[in-house]
Amino acid sequence: xxxxxxxxxxxxxxxxxxxxxxxxxxxxxxxxxxxxxxxxxxxxxxxxxxxxxxxxxxxxxxxxxxxxxxxxxxxxxxxxxxxxxxxxxxxxxxxxxxxxxxxxxxxxxxxxxxxxxxxxxxxxxxxxxxxxxxxxxxxxxxxxxxxxxxxxxxxxxxxxxxxxxxxxxxxxxxxxxxxxxxxxxxxxxxxxxxxxxxxxxxxxxxxxxxxxxxxxxxxxxxxxxxxxxxxxxxxxxxxxxxxxxxxxxxxxxxxxxxxxxxxxxxxxxxxxxxxxxxxxxxxxxxxxxxxxxxxxxxxxxxxxxxxxxxxxxxxxxxxxxxxxxxxxxxxxxxxxxxxxxxxxxxxx
Amino acid sequence: xxxxxxxxxxxxxxxxxxxxxxxxxxxxxxxxxxxxxxxxxxxxxxxxxxxxxxxxxxxxxxxxxxxxxxxxxxxxxxxxxxxxxxxxxxxxxxxxxxxxxxxxxxxxxxxxxxxxxxxxxxxxxxxxxxxxxxxxxxxxxxxxxxxxxxxxxxxxxxxxxxxxxxxxxxxxxxxxxxxxxxxxxxxxxxxxxxxxxxxxxxxxxxxxxxxxxxxxxxxxxxxxxxxxxxxxxxxxxxxxxxxxxxxxxxxxxxxxxxxxxxxxxxxxxxxxxxxxxxxxxxxxxxxxxxxxxxxxxxxxxxxxxxxxxxxxxxxxxxxxxxxxxxxxxxxxxxxxxxxxxxxxxxxx
Numbered sequence: 001x002x003x004x005x006x007x008x009x010x011x012x013x014x015x016x017x018x019x020x021x022x023x024x025x026x027x028x029x030x031x032x033x034x035x036x037x038x039x040x041x042x043x044x045x046x047x048x049x050x051x052x053x054x055x056x057x058x059x060x061x062x063x064x065x066x067x068x069x070x071x072x073x074x075x076x077x078x079x080x081x082x083x084x085x086x087x088x089x090x091x092x093x094x095x096x097x098x099x100x101x102x103x104x105x106x107x108x109x110x111x112x113x114x115x116x117x118x119x120x121x122x123x124x125x126x127x128x129x130x131x132x133x134x135x136x137x138x139x140x141x142x143x144x145x146x147x148x149x150x151x152x153x154x155x156x157x158x159x160x161x162x163x164x165x166x167x168x169x170x171x172x173x174x175x176x177x178x179x180x181x182x183x184x185x186x187x188x189x190x191x192x193x194x195x196x197x198x199x200x201x202x203x204x205x206x207x208x209x210x211x212x213x214x215x216x217x218x219x220x221x222x223x224x225x226x227x228x229x230x231x232x233x234x235x236x237x238x239x240x241x242x243x244x245x246x247x248x249x250x251x252x253x254x255x256x257x258x259x260x261x262x263x264x265x266x267x268x269x270x271x272x273x274x275x276x277x278x279x280x281x282x283x284x285x286x287x288x289x290x291x292x293x294x295x296x297x298x299x300x301x302x303x304x305x306x307x308x309x310x311x312x313x314x315x316x317x318x319x320x321x322x323x324x325x326x327x328x329x330x331x332x333x334x335x336x337x338x339x340x341x342x343x344x345x346x347x348x
Numbered sequence: 349x350x351x352x353x354x355x356x357x358x359x360x361x362x363x364x365x366x367x368x369x370x371x372x373x374x375x376x377x378x379x380x381x382x383x384x385x386x387x388x389x390x391x392x393x394x395x396x397x398x399x400x401x402x403x404x405x406x407x408x409x410x411x412x413x414x415x416x417x418x419x420x421x422x423x424x425x426x427x428x429x430x431x432x433x434x435x436x437x438x439x440x441x442x443x444x445x446x447x448x449x450x451x452x453x454x455x456x457x458x459x460x461x462x463x464x465x466x467x468x469x470x471x472x473x474x475x476x477x478x479x480x481x482x483x484x485x486x487x488x489x490x491x492x493x494x495x496x497x498x499x500x501x502x503x504x505x506x507x508x509x510x511x512x513x514x515x516x517x518x519x520x521x522x523x524x525x526x527x528x529x530x531x532x533x534x535x536x537x538x539x540x541x542x543x544x545x546x547x548x549x550x551x552x553x554x555x556x557x558x559x560x561x562x563x564x565x566x567x568x569x570x571x572x573x574x575x576x577x578x579x580x581x582x583x584x585x586x587x588x589x590x591x592x593x594x595x596x597x598x599x600x601x602x603x604x605x606x607x608x609x610x611x612x613x614x615x616x617x618x619x620x621x622x623x624x625x626x627x628x629x630x631x632x633x634x635x636x637x638x639x640x641x642x643x644x645x646x647x648x649x650x651x652x653x654x655x656x657x658x659x660x661x662x663x664x665x666x667x668x669x670x671x672x673x674x675x676x677x678x679x680x681x682x683x684x685x686x687x688x689x690x691x692x693x694x695x696x
Contacts, residue, residue, distance in 0.1 A: 253600055253625045255600075274605075294512075299517070299522040
């Protein structure tokens with residue numbers, strides 16, 4: 001890319017605490033199945049991870065939504081489960097069934113994971129970041145990301161997606177020393193992974209903690225806040241100036257201690273977070289990002305306009321990035337995304 | 349039952365705002381698959397609803413956990429989906445797959461539902477309430493219940509359980525007049541159903557809004573708070589003195605307006621609600637109920653003891669009922685329930 005000063009990128013300015021009008025906008029999972037050009041690329045590979053591990057194709061799908069909509073940020077196309085995969089816990093995705101891993105349930109299972117060769121196995125991802133750094137428009141910010149340790153650990157322990165997270169919680173509650181070892185490994189690996197993404201061109205980091213909302217407050221403090229705090233501290237210390245957004249989805253009132261204690265620069269709000277509360281309690285400390293219900297973009301029409309307007313009305317008096325409260329849905333009509341972007345950009 | 353004055357029942361005293369020591373205790377889904385005697389009765393019927401519609405068997409499974417643990421309250425054994433079933437939208441439960449209904453997607457689908465004969469079809473449930481009123485111990489309170497309109501509507505529109513509630517939200521966002529008709533029907537039907545439960549002996553009501561947490565705040569106000577407020581208003585007006593507990597699971601910071609605006613007497617807290625916040629923000633207005641993580645009861649041991657102690661420590665300075673934050677899990681060892689009850693009851 002043309003090396004425009006990062007300061008000219010509205011997304012990064014907002015993350016530094018500036019109130020930007022109109023606010024920068026991007027959408028979680030903006031590179032995805034709702035776009036026919038994405039589905040065309042997806043059809044050329046067998047497994048989902050094959051797409052994540054192909055620098056050429058992962059770059060292409062990351063760029064696709066930028067061409068259509070000119071988003072203010074692009075997020076590396078990858079998956080949070082490349083970390084366990086690269087640690088030696090092979091991950092597969094069965095069509096329509098979600099991820100499958102051989103579950104970690106014992107000290108012995110944990111011993112089989114290794115940081116040796118971890119970064120080597122992630123080379124394709126770093127190459128994607130490098131290509132994106134070169135190819136995205138000069139006003140578009142490049143976001144690197146990882147799953148937060150708690151959320152990645154749930155997949156590693158359950159061996160799949162889950163509803164109740166019973167096995168993970170049983171380990172966290174009943175064998176906290178063992179679970180701490182897993183979390184410590186993930187803090188180390190995820191830190192290495194993110195630092196290297198930054199070294200290849202990522203200008204900001206988002207930590208996805210999709211299952212943060214299922215823990216009681218003391219477990220939340222130990223398994224969500226503390227590992228996130230350690231990761232943020234390392235990034236701030238080793239790569240100063242790179243902002244971090246945290247997304248503790250479903251955390252409800254626990255967003256407050258999360259914001260107060262992790263050191264993040266921005267917080268991504270899920271759909272259920274009341275905006276007046278977020279503005280009153282969080283926006284003086286961090287940049288807000290969110291939180292349109294993805295179903296609103298499926299519904300479209302005046303209901304979409306009204307929902308966009310309401311978010312803009314409440315959130316744009318301080319630092320704010322427009323986004324969804326969860327990933328865009330596969331059945332979203334692409335023209336509704338255009339309508340949404342126009343609406344946000346017409347904000348004065 | 350011996351007609352002990354309701355005032356002697358610790359559960360009802362707590363709901364009237366009294367700080368009871370030790371606090372009354374019951375567990376959501378205390379009649380359930382973790383008990384071998386429940387599984388034995390369940391094996392004698394084909395479908396799950398057959399159990400709900402057998403007064404003799406539904407009474408028996410409601411009483412089983414009282415015999416083991418002497419809980420301070422019993423909740424009618426039934427299911428929230430008997431309401432759509434009795435409105436004419438046939439419900440079936442496939443083993444291990446959850447409920448299945450012919451989905452409501454249009455005005456015509458909605459026209460096919462009817463209040464005519466609704467209460468007649470629910471006679472077996474009312475007979476169960478009557479038997480329980482007669483048979484439960486004199487110090488045990490009898491709780492009637494229903495699903496709150498929003499949550500019941502999600503099953504009616506999706507036609508099954510759901511992860512994203514896309515169809516329901518598309519109707520609520522895109523065709524609010526149609527969705528309002530469905531909600532209005534449910535407010536009417538659910539009100540009739542609960543009033544009749546009270547007339548057969550229910551001494552308190554719990555409204556389960558299991559999917560309250562998936563809505564943005566303005567939709568939450570319209571589809572969760574307002575229908576609940578109307579139901580509570582009707583119960584207070586037609587059957588004064590019967591307390592109502594609301595359970596807007598997953599509502600996070602939206603618990604606050606829910607408590608402020610629905611008129612409920614008690615609020616059931618999910619596992620993720622921070623207790624200091626609940627005590628500070630809610631307990632001066634309503635009785636708190638909750639919120640032990642059900643997985644803690646699976647884990648057992650010192651972790652369970654510590655979690656119970658922490659809840660008792662924070663919540664028992666005001667009106668409080670000990671419970672879980674979600675239903676008890678099928679793989680819970682029954683002896684862990686005994687350990688939990690002993691721990692709560694040893695509170696001085």
